[in-house]
Amino acid sequence: MFDYETLRCIWWLFLGVLLIGVAVMMGFDLGIAVLLPFLGKTDTERRVIINSVGATWEGNQTWFVTAGGALFAAFPMVYSVAFSGFYLALLLTLFALMMRPLGFDYRSKLPSERWRSNWDKALFVGGFVPALIFGVAFGNLLQGVPFHLDNDMRIFYDGSFWSLLNPFALLSGLLSVAMLTTHGAVYLQLRTEGEIQQRCEKAVMLFTIMMLVIFALAGVWVANIDGYAITSNILHDAPSNPLNKVVEKTAGLWMHNYQQYPLLILVPSLGFMAGVLTILLSKQQYLKSAFVSSSLTITSIILTAGVSMFPFLIPASQSINHSLTVWDASSSHTTLAIMFWVTVVFLPLIIVYTSWVFRVLSGKITLEHIHNNDHTAY
Amino acid sequence: MISESVVDLSRWQFAATSLYHFLFVPLTLGLSFLLAIMESTYLMTGREIYKDMTQFWGKLFGINFALGVATGLTMEFEFGMNWSYFSHYVGDVFGAPLAIEGLMAFFLEATFVGLFFFGWDKLTKWQHLIVTWLVAFGTNLSALWILVANGWMQNPVGADFNYETMRMEVTHFADLIFNPAAQVKFVHTVAAGYTTAAAFVLGISAYYMLNGRDAAFARRSYTIAAGFGLAACLSVIVLGDESGYTDGEVQKAKLAAIEAEWHTEPPPASFTAIGFPDQEKMETAYAIKIPWVLGLIGTRSIDEPITGLTEILEKNRVRVRNGMKAYGLLQTLRTGEKTPETIAEFNRYKKDLGYGMLLKRYTEKVVDATDAQIELAAQYSIPRVVPLFWTFRVMVGCGFIMLGVFIWAMFASSLRRCRQTTLLKWSLYMMPLPWIACETGWFVAEFGRQPWTIAEVLPTFLSASSLTEWDLYISLSGFIGLYTLFLVIELFLMLKFIKLGPSSLHKGRYHFEIAEGVDHV
Incomplete structure (x- = not known):
């Protein structure tokens, strides 16, 4: 039905949709976990915070699991290079993420104070570490990853764990933390009342400003770091072989797409506007709209990274010709078509039944709610 | 070439993390259905006790489910982290069922499981029942897709090697789904899960009855578990996984290794019930053989032979030589000399390419392999018999003991005479058996496929990522440390709530609440 070139573009978009899904849905859970120790002063308040996402976090996390699966199916080489190259960083993310199911389910099953405060710490780690590392990973993708392929397509990673933690990547990490914490604060403001809700409003303000400042800073930085471009002819419907092209690496090349299609500048601009709007809406107590606006900010920030790099998925920083792009790192035509359908x-x-579940579970989580459901609430 | 120790460590890590993950999966698969059955009974009879049962067993389900989710994430990460060459080489095929699993099953299961726990007051009874069934349906659907993926590793149908991309690619997706190896695996695995959950409920209910607590609650739970368990246990045994072992050469080798079938016997082959296999001499000492049985189990016929290991080895010697040619031709094609003759020649030999790759263990170039190296590679293509022979018998032994107890429990329950101490003790003490059977079963399935990750296509030692030993030491010790801690915490909570029993629901009508004189809340 669709030709190979179109399907590759569609799958680049789907991947974007799934990543945005991860940031919007799983993002507020992560953000709320980051806020947990700061906004919850008593055990009951912390339970209010946890229960605001208690019944839905599992479905939200599935966006992440599915994005991983879809990456594997649609761009297997990208999945292989990213996961084996960032080995220790992903291990850390994995260990942090494991704290979440246990933290949510086990924390309030026992009354012991020490038991609960340890799980609170675990939940914080489970929110903060993944949020940071997702950003660090994006920061490294923008700079290129030191890997090469041999003739059998075996992958060799030539960097180290510590080289991932360079200044630009750390800045991206902070951007990701600020962005998801903002999102978490907006959601929490929507689902709570009274003092917690007021604290959320301040958090929204603080983290949105932080996010926008870092986003601007990262933008200026990206304009000056080495970007990548394909300089040889590349067939958009050829079998996927990342060894068949010539790539150029020069400072400022990531701005190339914006020069060619000036309208693209709307994407990051929208991010700034939606960010400011989020603060205003949160102040005026239009909380559902604030959540939409915050989701829009996230969408713009992720899309900004995507359109700056297109068609690159993972640039190779040393053997630059081995860079993985939409045109030469995808699955076969058949697989992309099947997965499309x-x-x-x-x-x-999924979107329909998820919305239904959120509607059923909507409403404020209050201190009384926790008292009345002492034995069943998280 | 990646180092052998990295491969070994990667294998240990994958084996440890997946076997650990599968401590929690079978209970989730089965208990979700038991919960749905209990809740359906609640709606049909309108009796609160069935709601209490759903909620109490649901609490234990939740404790188990959390660790299943936590350790399941590892599996998806590890393919890319530790097996990146595998992920590249077969991602076009293998990635699809994993992605479909996410879209079709995980979302269903994960979205509704929250409503199962927190939706009791927000939904009508019927809506809640539907939610519970959807959770059960979702968990089992996820088993289907992961076993389609695993079935393809055992019997890689519907795909072909593409020399341009240097990987396997999908040709017939329907073959992948209707792969007989996958179908049999799915039925066998979910039935094993149902058996596990039934044994779990049966054992704990027996414990309450032995202690004279919560009689009505325990007896009802026991009866449901006995019926469900008997049906499940019969399915596991009748629909044994080995019935799928006639498709694919590696499956045949696995079956021969499990049975220590050194030479092809005239059909129907006899079953070696017990004995002491010796791989070097290729014979089994003190073998006690039961005529006909193996032929019947393995082929479901009396006239098809079961191929012996000697004959398989003989074939594989030829295939390694052909694979060597295929590998040489592939190198020519990869350098750009794509003449029609070379392509035709390559297509003739490419089904043996995997066997050629086995030679990489002995010589980097493959095409310069000596006769001695070819012999080594052929020997290497045969699985190791002793561990498979014994683990298989442990699994089957566990299965038959459980079947006996379930039959007994079913009869006693239907005569309303399940409160006999001997039966209850048997029910309680057999609780570890389903887990032992599940773990040994997976060992047989995966160790029996060696030396391949994808049968006849990709050797295990080539599949691993090019990591350093230190990467593996760090990750392996991290997993061991964290997983041990998790298990301690999980068992502690599980035992605590099992001991509390339905009193943990705070409904005011169970053992500890009545004993302590707590009023109805």
Whole structure:
């Protein structure tokens, strides 16, 4: 039905949709976990915070699991290079993420104060570490990753764990933390009342400003670091072989797409506008709109990274010709087509039933709610 | 070439983390259905006790589910982290069922599981029942897709090697889904999960009855578990995984290794019930053989032979030589000399390419392999018999003991005479058996496929990522440390709530609440 070139573009978009899904849905859970020790002063308040996402975090996290699966299916080489190259960073993320199911489910099953405060710490780690590392990973993708391929397509990673933690990547990490914490604060403001809600409002203000400042700073920085471009002819419908092209690496090349299509500048601009709007809406107590606006900010920030790099997925910083792009790191035409149909059938279905579940569980989580459900609430 | 110790450490890590993950999966698979059955009974009879049962067993389900989720994430990460060459080489095929699993099953399960726990007051009874069934349906659907992926590793149908991309690519996706190896695996695995959950509920209910607590609650739970368990246990045994072992050469080798079938016997082959296999001499000492049985189990017929290991080895010697040619031709193609003759020649030999790659263990170039190296590679293509022979018998032994107890429990329950101490003790003490059977079962399935990750296509030692030993030491010790801690915490909580029993629901009508004189809340 679709030709190979179109399907590759569609799958680049789907991947974007899934990543945005991760940031919007799982993002507020992570952000709320980061806020947990700061906004919850008593055990009951912390339980209010935890229960604001207690019944839905699991479905939210599935966006992440599915994005991983879709990356594997649609761009297997990208999945292989990223996961094996960032080995220790991902191990750390994995260990942090494991704290979440246990933290949510086990924390309030026992009354012991020490038991609960340890799980609170675990939940914080489970929110903060993944949020940071997702950003660090993006920061490294923008700079290029030191890997090369041999003729059998075996992957060799030539960097170290510590080289991932360079200044630009750390700045991206902070951007990600600020962005998801803002999002968490907006959601929490929507689901709570009284003092916690007021604290949320301040957090929204603080983290949105932080996010926008870092976003601007990162933008200026990206304009000056080495970007990548394909200089040889590349067939958009050839079998995926990342060894068949010539790549150039020069400072400022990431601005190339904006020079060619000036309208793209709307994408980051929208991010700034939506960010400011989030603060205003949160102040005026239009909380559902604030959540939409915050989601829009996230969408713009992620898309900004995406359109700056297109068609690159993972630039190779040393053997630059081995860079992985949309045109030469995808699955076969057949697999992309099959997965396209599976996605267009199931993704809308998922959105429908997820919305229904959120509607059923909507409403404020209050201190009384926790008192009345002492034995069943998280 | 990646170092052998990195491969070994990667294998240990994957084996440890996946076997650990599978401590929690079978209970989730089965208990979700038991919860749905209990809740359906609640709606049909309108009796509160069935709601209490759903909620109490649901609490234990939740404690188990959390660790299943936590350790399941590891599996998805590890393919890319530790097996990046595998992920590149077969991602086009193998990635699809994993992605479909996410879209079709995980979302369903994970989105509704929260409503199962927190939706009791927000939904009508019928809505809640539907939610519970959807959770059960979702968990089992996820098993389907992961076993489609695993079935393809055992019997890689519907895909072909593409020399331009240097990987396997999908040709017939339907073959992948209807792969007989996957179908059999799915039925066998979910039935094993149902058996596990039934044994779990049966054992704990027996414990309450032995202690004279919460009689009505325990007896009802016991009866449901006995019926469900008997049906499940019969399915596990009748629909044994080995019935799928006739498709694919590696499956045949696995079956021969499990049975220590050194030579092809005239059909129907006899079953070696017990004995002491010796791989070097290729014979089994003190073998006690039961005529006909293996042929019947393995082929479901009396006239098909079961191939012996000697004959498989003989074939594989030829295939390694052909694979060597295929590998040489592939190198020519990769350098750009794509003449029609070379392509045709390559297509003739490419089904043996994997066997050629086995030679990489002995010589980097493959095409210069000596006769001695070819012999080594052929020997290496045969799985190790002793561990498979014994683990398989442990699994089967556990299965038959459980079947006996379930039959007994079913009869006693239907005669309303399940409160006999001997039966209850048997029910309680057999609780570890389903887990032992599940773990040994997976060992047989995966160790029996060696030396391949994808049968006949990709050797295990080539599949691993090019990591350093230190990467592996760090990750392996991290997993061991964290997983041990998690297990201690989980068992502590599980035992605490099992001991509390339905009193943990704070409904005011169970053992400890009545004993302590707590009023109805």
